[in-house]
Amino acid sequence: MRRLGDFLLAALAGLCALVSVGILVGLVFVVAQRGAPALSWSFFTEQIRLVGAAGGIFWNLVGTMILLASACLICGPMAIGLALVECVWLRGDRSRRALRTVLYTLNGLPSILFGLFGFIVFVQWLDWGKSWLIGGIVLALGMLPTVSVALIERLKAIPASYVEAAAALGLSRAQIVWAVLLPQAWGGLITGSLLGLARAAGETAPIMFTCTIFAGATWPRGIVESPVLTLPYHIFILAQDSFDPAVGAKLWGAALVLLGLVFFLSLIALPSRLKMHEEANA
Amino acid sequence: MTRAWSWFFSLVAIGTLALLVGIFVWQSLPVWRHEGWGYLTGTKWFFRQQEFGAWPMIYGSIVVSGVALVLAAPFGMGAAIFTAEYLPRAPRLAVKVLIELLAGVPSVVYGLLGILLLRNWIYDLFAPFDPLSGDTLLTAGVLLAVMILPTVVTLGDDALRAVPAAQRRAARALGLTRAETILHVALPQARRGLGAALLLALGRAFGETIAVFLVVGRQDNNLPERLLSLRPLLESGQTLTSKLGGSETNISYGDPLHWAAIVGLGLILLVLTGALTVIGTAFGRRSDA
Numbered sequence: 001m002r003r004l005g006d007f008l009l010a011a012l013a014g015l016c017a018l019v020s021v022g023i024l025v026g027l028v029f030v031v032a033q034r035g036a037p038a039l040s041w042s043f044f045t046e047q048i049r050l051v052g053a054a055g056g057i058f059w060n061l062v063g064t065m066i067l068l069a070s071a072c073l074i075c076g077p078m079a080i081g082l083a084l085v086e087c088v089w090l091r092g093d094r095s096r097r098a099l100r101t102v103l104y105t106l107n108g109l110p111s112i113l114f115g116l117f118g119f120i121v122f123v124q125w126l127d128w129g130k131s132w133l134i135g136g137i138v139l140a141l142g143m144l145p146t147v148s149v150a151l152i153e154r155l156k157a158i159p160a161s162y163v164e165a166a167a168a169l170g171l172s173r174a175q176i177v178w179a180v181l182l183p184q185a186w187g188g189l190i191t192g193s194l195l196g197l198a199r200a201a202g203e204t205a206p207i208m209f210t211c212t213i214f215a216g217a218t219w220p221r222g223i224v225e226s227p228v229l230t231l232p233y234h235i236f237i238l239a240q241d242s243f244d245p246a247v248g249a250k251l252w253g254a255a256l257v258l259l260g261l262v263f264f265l266s267l268i269a270l271p272s273r274l275k276m277h278e279e280a281n282a
Numbered sequence: 283m284t285r286a287w288s289w290f291f292s293l294v295a296i297g298t299l300a301l302l303v304g305i306f307v308w309q310s311l312p313v314w315r316h317e318g319w320g321y322l323t324g325t326k327w328f329f330r331q332q333e334f335g336a337w338p339m340i341y342g343s344i345v346v347s348g349v350a351l352v353l354a355a356p357f358g359m360g361a362a363i364f365t366a367e368y369l370p371r372a373p374r375l376a377v378k379v380l381i382e383l384l385a386g387v388p389s390v391v392y393g394l395l396g397i398l399l400l401r402n403w404i405y406d407l408f409a410p411f412d413p414l415s416g417d418t419l420l421t422a423g424v425l426l427a428v429m430i431l432p433t434v435v436t437l438g439d440d441a442l443r444a445v446p447a448a449q450r451r452a453a454r455a456l457g458l459t460r461a462e463t464i465l466h467v468a469l470p471q472a473r474r475g476l477g478a479a480l481l482l483a484l485g486r487a488f489g490e491t492i493a494v495f496l497v498v499g500r501q502d503n504n505l506p507e508r509l510l511s512l513r514p515l516l517e518s519g520q521t522l523t524s525k526l527g528g529s530e531t532n533i534s535y536g537d538p539l540h541w542a543a544i545v546g547l548g549l550i551l552l553v554l555t556g557a558l559t560v561i562g563t564a565f566g567r568r569s570d571a
Contacts, residue, residue: 005459006461104559104560105560108558113302113489113551116526239390239397263383274375
């Protein structure tokens with residue numbers, strides 16, 4: 001009887017794991033299978049024609065890259081500032097915990113709220129119209145907790161003896177930050193940014209009111225009224241109102257490219273995350 | 283200098299967050315003045331008649347996230363038990379990496395799968411019950427269940443791994459089988475962490491916009507006629523997020539009251555998801571204390 005129970009739980013848990021992994025892998029497989037026929041060199045180098053039925057996604061890729069680059073640049077200083085404040089400048093556990101709670105809460109906020117925020121402040125109050133820079137700002141807000149927390153974890157993992165040695169040599173705290181902490185924690189910033197970017201790359205909700213349009217944009221000229229095309233919004237619009245098979249094929253192609261981009265970003269972050277994991281378990 | 287800059291950028295970040303919360307409160311004030319608490323409980327949303335009741339959207343969000351959690355929790359917990367308790371180190375890491383990779387699939391891709399595949403399956407599968415279309419609360423719930431599954435698995439796995447191995451060894455040494463060890467030792471000790479995993483997953487479900495938007499049907503003012511029936515799951519509905527993601531957000535800006543009503547939905551969402559995250563994190567943290 002007890003043997004049977006033992007076996008049953010193992011079988012049940014195994015089945016759940018199999019179903020979970022199976023569903024998720026299956027879904028990637030479906031996208032890959034349907035999207036692959038659309039991929040060709042010209043798909044990456046041409047612009048959209050005939051409302052998505054022909055041509056490629058060149059400007060969508062460019063726009064997504066512009067957004068990711070600006071999000072990364074905006075997020076970087078804030079994440080470094082927050083991490084240093086948490087690990088170096090704040091005294092007292094209570095205020096540190098408060099700061100971390102703020103970061104976790106920020107992480108849990110739905111991205112549509114950042115989109116509405118950007119819409120209110122920049123599109124309406126500052127009258128920028130749709131602009132790539134607003135997209136960069138709202139995406140930066142979305143990835144900020146991921147990057148800061150990754151950096152904080154890496155800073156905490158630095159052996160205390162390093163900091164003590166530097167202090168014994170007479171370095172001030174600011175000097176310790178530049179000479180010891182930041183060089184040692186650099187990897188955390190990169191890993192966190194890659195993970196944050198992987199999430200930001202696929203976001204649609206925060207950018208649809210603030211920075212992206214469906215067709216007719218190329219390189220942004222200036223900031224005001226300079227929207228970009230993006231991959232997620234392209235998929236979002238075409239998914240809603242296209243029953244044309246030619247569009248369908250291109251649509252799956254675009255989805256596969258987006259999925260590839262997201263996986264690529266998280267996979268290059270993987271080795272250093274695994275290393276962190278090993279160290280944490282050692 | 284370093285210190286000043288650290289504080290400067292931190293304060294910019296925290297100030298932005300405070301501004302965000304402040305804007306949602308302030309911009310939604312007119313609707314609270316107009317409707318009072320009736321804004322939360324009102325069942326009719328007709329903006330041309332200046333009637334703003336958010337209850338159908340709150341109901342939609344609760345139903346959709348509830349369905350997602352009910353479907354994802356058993357499978358996710360089972361999978362977490364399997365990875366944490368049965369798998370050796372290397373395969374466990376591999377499965378975890380895979381699951382976390384899949385957690386990153388963009389919601390618009392889920393939406394695409396939902397709109398092109400899932401809603402047809404749901405329509406065919408439930409044909410005997412005559413759904414009007416495949417765009418139903420159930421469709422959105424099933425899609426969300428798949429989306430939050432990785433969160434449940436990976437956080438559940440972390441919670442179980444946080445239970446010290448010595449506890450398991452002691453239980454086994456007392457003659458408990460592996461299953462008994464898991465059910466009577468590991469799970470009870472990890473229950474806070476597991477609860478936190480479910481709460482955080484629920485928070486994600488509440489806030490998910492794009493995938494839900496594409497498959498939920500976006501029908502206003504749809505509430506069930508009878509309670510305790512599963513039939514309403516096969517009807518279209520509207521969630522807080524699908525309303526916010528819709529075109530009404532763009533057209534409402536000109537009218538302060540209408541705009542306040544839209545921003546108010548954002549405020550409800552902000553409070554709900556914020557509370558879930560804070561409770562979930564606080565709940566989970568005490569487990570390893």
